[in-house]
Amino acid sequence: MPPAVQERLLRLQQLQQTLQSILTQKQQLELELIEIDQALSELEKASDDAVIYKSVGSLLVRSEKSKVTNDLKERKELTNMRITVLGRQEERLRSQIKELQEKLQKDLRPLSLPQ
Amino acid sequence: MSKRNSSSSSSEEEDMRRLAVELRLLEGMAESLNSRINLLNAALTELNLANRTLEGLEKEEPDTPIFVPIGGGSYIKAKLEAKDEVIYGIGAGVAMEKTLKEAREGISNRIAELSKTKTSYEQQLRQVLQRIQADRDRLQELADRIRRGAGARDVRKAARGTE
Numbered sequence: 001m002p003p004a005v006q007e008r009l010l011r012l013q014q015l016q017q018t019l020q021s022i023l024t025q026k027q028q029l030e031l032e033l034i035e036i037d038q039a040l041s042e043l044e045k046a047s048d049d050a051v052i053y054k055s056v057g058s059l060l061v062r063s064e065k066s067k068v069t070n071d072l073k074e075r076k077e078l079t080n081m082r083i084t085v086l087g088r089q090e091e092r093l094r095s096q097i098k099e100l101q102e103k104l105q106k107d108l109r110p111l112s113l114p115q
Numbered sequence: 116m117s118k119r120n121s122s123s124s125s126s127e128e129e130d131m132r133r134l135a136v137e138l139r140l141l142e143g144m145a146e147s148l149n150s151r152i153n154l155l156n157a158a159l160t161e162l163n164l165a166n167r168t169l170e171g172l173e174k175e176e177p178d179t180p181i182f183v184p185i186g187g188g189s190y191i192k193a194k195l196e197a198k199d200e201v202i203y204g205i206g207a208g209v210a211m212e213k214t215l216k217e218a219r220e221g222i223s224n225r226i227a228e229l230s231k232t233k234t235s236y237e238q239q240l241r242q243v244l245q246r247i248q249a250d251r252d253r254l255q256e257l258a259d260r261i262r263r264g265a266g267a268r269d270v271r272k273a274a275r276g277t278e
Contacts, residue, residue: 032207039207051212053202060202060210068209075207 005107012100019093026086029079036076043069127257127264134254141247148240155233159226166222169215172198 001009043052043065052068053060175181175195182190201218204210213221 035206039205039209042205042211043209046211053210053212055208055210072207072209 002107005104008100008104008107012097012104015093015097015100019090019097022086022090022093026083026090029083029086033076033079033083036072036079040069040072040076043072127261131254131257131261134250134257138247138250138254141243141250145240145243145247148236148243152233152236152240155229155236159229159233162222162226162229166219166226169201169219169222173215173219 043050046052046065048065050065052063052065054063054068054071055061172195175198177195177198179195181193181195183193184190199215201213201215202210203213203218203221205221
């Protein structure tokens, strides 16, 4: 296989690995977002004087509904922002991978044709 | 004729490449579904344990001596102070005080929700595995056909060489 094609293959593998890691991070953040939304909806149903605890490491510290709600809303905003950034990176990587795959298909076609 | 043969073989090779890519994607999908099912199973085991614990505590009187697990198969002796004050985790590192009945209801709802999700993932996994099997069969079939085609070409070439 010509060195240029080998280099392209290597680059493709690297891009695919990066994409995989971006997808994993995005998936984790999406799960975190679902959890935050569920917690917010539970808090919404609770009365204002409900006893709320926030976990700090392995401890539970007593807090207030309004404070915890605000914290969660901030976390939600931040998580959404990070998901958007990762989404943009994902899109860019996918188009780079597609472009590289097309080039490689062209590179490899003459090699696979019967002599 | 030979042109037709070579073009059909090249389209078979194209099919093989497409199938190989699809297979890799499907295998990744199956792996991800499997790991999600494992996570759900772990969460369900934990929730069922919490449910059983609350169910058991429901029948106990206040001040009943209990042993609280501290990990590593070890326990410390304690007394059940208030069985109707349960700290119930609502996710995202937040917990709420609830009555035992409310906590049990919440846990049962979560068990039902997770079981539903698990059933849906298992169904998806079955479909993906079926598709993987079908693709593998087709790939094998194509590989055999290409091998037979290459063999026949070699025989023709050898025959021409002896003329």
